[in-house]
Amino acid sequence: MNPAMSTSTLEIHPSDHAASPEQRAKLMTNPRFGQVFTDHMVVIPYKEGQGWGKGELKAYGPIEMSPASSVLHYGQAIFEGFKAYKQKDGSIASFRPEANARRFATSATRLAMPELPEERFLEAARALITQDQAWVPGAVGESLYMRPLMIGTEPALGVHASNEYLFILMASPSGAYFSGGVKPVTVWISDDYVRAAPGGTGFAKCAGNYAASLVAQSQAKGEGCDQVVWLDAIHREYIEEMGGMNIFFVYQEKGETVVVTPELTGTLLPGITRDSLLQLARELGYRSEERKISVAEWKAAVAEGRMTETFACGTAAVITPVGRVKSRRGEWLVNNGETGPVAAKLRESLLNLQHGLIPDTHGWMKKIVG
Ligand code: PLP
Ligand code: COI
Numbered sequence: 001m002n003p004a005m006s007t008s009t010l011e012i013h014p015s016d017h018a019a020s021p022e023q024r025a026k027l028m029t030n031p032r033f034g035q036v037f038t039d040h041m042v043v044i045p046y047k048e049g050q051g052w053g054k055g056e057l058k059a060y061g062p063i064e065m066s067p068a069s070s071v072l073h074y075g076q077a078i079f080e081g082f083k084a085y086k087q088k089d090g091s092i093a094s095f096r097p098e099a100n101a102r103r104f105a106t107s108a109t110r111l112a113m114p115e116l117p118e119e120r121f122l123e124a125a126r127a128l129i130t131q132d133q134a135w136v137p138g139a140v141g142e143s144l145y146m147r148p149l150m151i152g153t154e155p156a157l158g159v160h161a162s163n164e165y166l167f168i169l170m171a172s173p174s175g176a177y178f179s180g181g182v183k184p185v186t187v188w189i190s191d192d193y194v195r196a197a198p199g200g201t202g203f204a205k206c207a208g209n210y211a212a213s214l215v216a217q218s219q220a221k222g223e224g225c226d227q228v229v230w231l232d233a234i235h236r237e238y239i240e241e242m243g244g245m246n247i248f249f250v251y252q253e254k255g256e257t258v259v260v261t262p263e264l265t266g267t268l269l270p271g272i273t274r275d276s277l278l279q280l281a282r283e284l285g286y287r288s289e290e291r292k293i294s295v296a297e298w299k300a301a302v303a304e305g306r307m308t309e310t311f312a313c314g315t316a317a318v319i320t321p322v323g324r325v326k327s328r329r330g331e332w333l334v335n336n337g338e339t340g341p342v343a344a345k346l347r348e349s350l351l352n353l354q355h356g357l358i359p360d361t362h363g364w365m366k367k368i369v370g
Helices: 021-027 070-074 097-110 118-131 207-222 272-283 295-303 341-354
Strands: 010-012 040-047 055-059 077-079 082-086 092-095 143-152 164-174 185-189 227-231 239-242 246-253 256-261 287-290 307-314 318-327 330-333 365-369
Touching (some): 097 118, 097 272, 118 164, 118 365, 185 207, 239 246, 246 272, 295 330
Parallel strands (some): 010 055, 185 227, 256 287
Antiparallel strands (some): 040 164, 082 092, 082 143, 246 307
16 A cells, blocks of 8 residues: 555543552453453544545543444454564653564455555554553563554454454563463374465464464364464475464584474564574574474484574563473473473573663664653
């Protein structure tokens, strides 16, 4: 779409029923991931021929839509996830939000939806974080999780791209993603289901990818596992992702630590945490590789002691070590089921950077308040 068609600036309508400081403090005590929402949200409508209209920051609450809205039938829905962190000096900064804005645009294009101009995405984020700054938790590892969403709202049952959309941005104070905190998870390699196939939507953050993953996730639970590991659709051999996270493998080769992650093939989500860790790993003196890695290699390299760690990464959970792998092809422990030093070091480095405890030499932190 033509960015010139988008009008700028948001109308700010503060909530008349915002939580009191006491209510907020109670809600922010150990919130489970994505269950508590701040006082406000941003909405921006889009109409074909008019482009993106005036946005509004208003009280968080239900939205009204027609039961014929195209998203409810044909699933035009994309989303993002990024975080705002309290900094050591009390200010608030968000981590690489423009990377999320760009990925949101890529997802939109894949789903035949209009791109929201990056500056409108960032303006919405700035406005909401500023308005709801009291909801940003302070401890290292805690943050305000920002959830942008775009849905097709045209009330029409013909199968075609919607001619109306709604962008919504909401925010949720967040502690640990997995209720057990940072402890290694047990994973189930899915031989029965695939997440994404070449030519499909694997690289896009669209709602349907997650709907399609749930049955595999529940199969993994049934096998006594926390998460599912996805294989490539063609060979059913190469590892792609873990649940809603990217995956890394740590090798010790001739005295050198090597971190390996599956290459981006179009079927993986190009994680922003993945990209950041590849850069941090090099700075910490590890060699990094993006390449294919098979289940057979995973199993053999662990058995031979060449692979010392496996971990997953994403915005929500940061880094989650993998302690045990189960599958129809066998079962094995990684690093004796414990968190390894490379996962711990990368997690600490990333969190320290996100909270302003070490210098941000990459320009990743965008100051929002203070
Ligand atoms: N893979 C999938 C399928 C995801 O949903 C996510 C989460 O956003 C990731 C990977 C990690 O991406 P990021 O690091 O940008 O959060
Ligand atoms: C992530 O941020 O790592 C995610 O996978 C987001 C998830 C809640 C969809």
